[in-house]
Amino acid sequence: MFKSVLIAEDQEFVNISLRKAFEDLGIREPGSAYYCDEALKKIKIGIRTGRPYELLITDLSFEEDHCVQELSDGMELIAAARQAQPDLKVLVFSAEDKPAVIERLFAVLGINGYVRKSRGDSQKLKDAIESIYKGSRYFPSDIRQAIKQKNAYAFNEFEILIIRLLSQGKTQKEIPCYLQENKIYPQSLSSVEKHLNNIKTVLGFSNNEQLIAYCKDMGII
Amino acid sequence: MFKSVLIAEDQEFVNISLRKAFEDLGIREPGSAYYCDEALKKIKIGIRTGRPYELLITDLSFEEDHCVQELSDGMELIAAARQAQPDLKVLVFSAEDKPAVIERLFAVLGINGYVRKSRGDSQKLKDAIESIYKGSRYFPSDIRQAIKQKNAYAFNEFEILIIRLLSQGKTQKEIPCYLQENKIYPQSLSSVEKHLNNIKTVLGFSNNEQLIAYCKDMGII
DNA sequence: CGATTCTTTATGGGAAACCGTAGAAGTACG
DNA sequence: CGTACTTCTACGGTTTCCCATAAAGAATCG
Numbered sequence: 001m002f003k004s005v006l007i008a009e010d011q012e013f014v015n016i017s018l019r020k021a022f023e024d025l026g027i028r029e030p031g032s033a034y035y036c037d038e039a040l041k042k043i044k045i046g047i048r049t050g051r052p053y054e055l056l057i058t059d060l061s062f063e064e065d066h067c068v069q070e071l072s073d074g075m076e077l078i079a080a081a082r083q084a085q086p087d088l089k090v091l092v093f094s095a096e097d098k099p100a101v102i103e104r105l106f107a108v109l110g111i112n113g114y115v116r117k118s119r120g121d122s123q124k125l126k127d128a129i130e131s132i133y134k135g136s137r138y139f140p141s142d143i144r145q146a147i148k149q150k151n152a153y154a155f156n157e158f159e160i161l162i163i164r165l166l167s168q169g170k171t172q173k174e175i176p177c178y179l180q181e182n183k184i185y186p187q188s189l190s191s192v193e194k195h196l197n198n199i200k201t202v203l204g205f206s207n208n209e210q211l212i213a214y215c216k217d218m219g220i221i
Numbered sequence: 222m223f224k225s226v227l228i229a230e231d232q233e234f235v236n237i238s239l240r241k242a243f244e245d246l247g248i249r250e251p252g253s254a255y256y257c258d259e260a261l262k263k264i265k266i267g268i269r270t271g272r273p274y275e276l277l278i279t280d281l282s283f284e285e286d287h288c289v290q291e292l293s294d295g296m297e298l299i300a301a302a303r304q305a306q307p308d309l310k311v312l313v314f315s316a317e318d319k320p321a322v323i324e325r326l327f328a329v330l331g332i333n334g335y336v337r338k339s340r341g342d343s344q345k346l347k348d349a350i351e352s353i354y355k356g357s358r359y360f361p362s363d364i365r366q367a368i369k370q371k372n373a374y375a376f377n378e379f380e381i382l383i384i385r386l387l388s389q390g391k392t393q394k395e396i397p398c399y400l401q402e403n404k405i406y407p408q409s410l411s412s413v414e415k416h417l418n419n420i421k422t423v424l425g426f427s428n429n430e431q432l433i434a435y436c437k438d439m440g441i442i
Numbered sequence: 443c444g445a446t447t448c449t450t451t452a453t454g455g456g457a458a459a460c461c462g463t464a465g466a467a468g469t470a471c472g
Numbered sequence: 473c474g475t476a477c478t479t480c481t482a483c484g485g486t487t488t489c490c491c492a493t494a495a496a497g498a499a500t501c502g
Contacts, residue, residue: 011316011338017238034340061316063339095232095282095316117232118284119255167434169427173488188451193490206390208489212430213388216437393459409481414460429459 002089002133004051006031008039008058008077009093014117018057018093021122025129036062036071040080047085055132056081060094060101078109089132093117093125098219099147106139113138153202155220158184159195164221167212172196223310223354225272227252229260229279229298230314235338239278239314242343246350257283257292261301268306276353277302281315281322299330310353314338314346319440320368327360334359374423376441379405380416385442388433393417 005022007030009015015032022030031046031053033039039058046052060074071077078090092105095117105111113128115121115138128138155163161184165175172192179187186192196208205211215221226243228251230236236253243251252267252274254260260279267273281295292298299311313326316338326332334349336342336359349359376384382405386396393413400408417429426432436442 010340011235012341012343013238013242013338014232014234016343017234021234063318063337065340097284116284117234119231119286120233122233122237166428166430169431171428171488172490186450190451190453191449194450197491207387207392208430209387209433210390212433213437213442216434221434394457407480411481411483412479415480418460 001025002027002054002129004031004046004053005055005057006033006039006042006046006053008033008036008056008074010034010059010062014059014093021125025126035067035069036073036077037069039077040071040084043081043088044084052085053088055089055091055129057091057093060092060096075105075109078105078111082109091115091125091128091132091138093121096219097146098217099143099150101219102143103147106137114140114143116140116143150218153199155199155215158186159199160215160220162192162195163211163215166208167215167221222246223248223275223350225252225267225274226276226278227254227260227263227267227274229254229257229277229295231255231280231283235280235314242346246347256288256290257294257298258290260298261292261305264302264309265305273306274309276310276312276350278312278314281313281317296326296330299326299332303330312336312346312349312353312359314342317440318367319438320364320371322440323364324368327358335361335364337361337364371439374420376420376436379407380420381436381441383413383416384432384436387429388436388442 005027007015007018007022009018009032012034015034019030019032031042033042039056043053043056056078058074058077062069062073064072071080074092074094078092081088081090090109090111091113092111093115096102097116102114105114112132115124115128124140131138162175165178166172170178173189175192176187176189179185179192196211200206200208200211203211203214205214212221226248228236228239228243230239230253233255236255240251240253252263254263260277264274264277277299279295279298283290283294285293292301295313295315299313302309302311311330311332312334313332314336317323318337323335326335333353336345336349345361352359383396386399387393391399394410396413397408397410400406400413417432421427421429421432424432424435426435433442
């Protein structure tokens with residue numbers, strides 16, 4: 001079993017009971033951090049002192065407070081941690097349920113496991129740790145299914161960009177200028193229109209407002 | 222101090238450590254539920270057997286699973302609980318940070334306290350319970366401030382309705398028909414336009430897409 | 443290389459949204 | 473009752489968006 005794990009979690013109740021759960025699993029004195037920066041620092045110290053952590057278990061959202069932080073959320077922490085220590089295993093423990101967000105964690109950040117905070121999460125966490133220790137990923141089938149069902153349309157980068165620009169207040173007409181300035185292809189208004197129209201047709205939406213609402217719910221933007 | 226409290230929380234880690242925290246406060250055997258329906262049932266039993274709960278501490282979001290439930294989230298639970306037992310004190314313990322949602326909890330549901338799951342939540346929870354026991358509300362000033370700062374514009378019911386209709390795919394032009402059918406005033410397209418325009422001017426938004434994104438982030442829709 | 447297919451771009455007509463104006467209806471108050 | 477004020481409604485001109493069509497350019501494949 002893992003010998004040294006690090007917990008990054010700002011909810012005090014959860015942080016404490018996670019620590020206790022690990023001690024019950026025979027992992028003594030798991031590292032614990034309430035801030036992302038704090039967690040990264042501990043990881044770097046672990047590397048430097050020749051006692052690197054084997055597993056990072058982290059939440060995604062961390063509350064902002066008076067202490068200004070470099071890393072503002074779990075995704076940034078994971079990216080920074082992996083850069084510092086590429087072989088570090090990462091298990092995300094979060095209440096997040098947006099399909100697109102969870103999918104990105106596996107696809108882009110290459111996490112080793114995801115457990116949703118919910119009923120029976122303590123058993124799932126144990127299973128996940130075991131799976132990861134054995135070298136396999138832990139991607140619960142119910143979440144995988146939810147992603148498939150809900151994420152009917154596979155948005156590409158370009159589409160996500162124009163949707164994000166719209167949601168930031170750019171008008172459709174202004175978008176071609178932005179694309180030209182940033183040398184992003186395609187650039188024409190026609191293409192922007194066509195992509196938006198295609199998405200709306202496939203998903204059965206009748207206006208941009210509905211599309212924005214959908215993307216917000218799914219965590220796409 | 223309270224003699225009987227009920228915990229409604231589906232995250233196992235949190236549920237267990239909440240129970241432990243109450244026992245440390247001298248409240249023996251706090252009730253505990255992992256489903257909203259289960260919580261309501263326990264409240265009703267408490268009334269019937271002459272041993273009603275004094276305090277309900279509940280999360281807002283509950284995971285859906287194979288067990289089909291009548292009540293799907295904490296807000297519905299609170300409403301139902303208050304209907305069954307109007308004098309029940311309610312403390313919400315959630316990770317929710319959308320200003321509009323928290324505000325509604327106090328304004329519409331009349332909850333007695335709100336503690337956000339975050340750093341130092343265990344101390345805040347103790348403070349909240351004490352405040353509520355003494356008969357005053359627990360509405361942390363930092364949250365109150367965040368609501369004031371972020372919620373620059375006070376949306377009225379009519380405005381929220383038309384924003385919601387837009388986000389559900391109704392075109393601006395179709396909305397007057399809907400308003401007429403449901404006998405909601407004002408009904409004219411002009412009024413719909415005028416309200417939307419006013420909101421966007423005040424908030425400095427340039428299109429409906431940006432407005433929808435904002436309302437989603439704030440929890441207004 | 444040519445043929446096919448897909449994507450990007452250009453264009454224009456029609457629909458919807460935007461915006462200002464003006465009149466009608468409702469409300470508050472002396 | 474009249475005046476001032478606000479809100480709602482109706483209308484028209486302008487802009488933006490929507491959508492179909494067609495041409496130009498890139499990718500694939502025999």
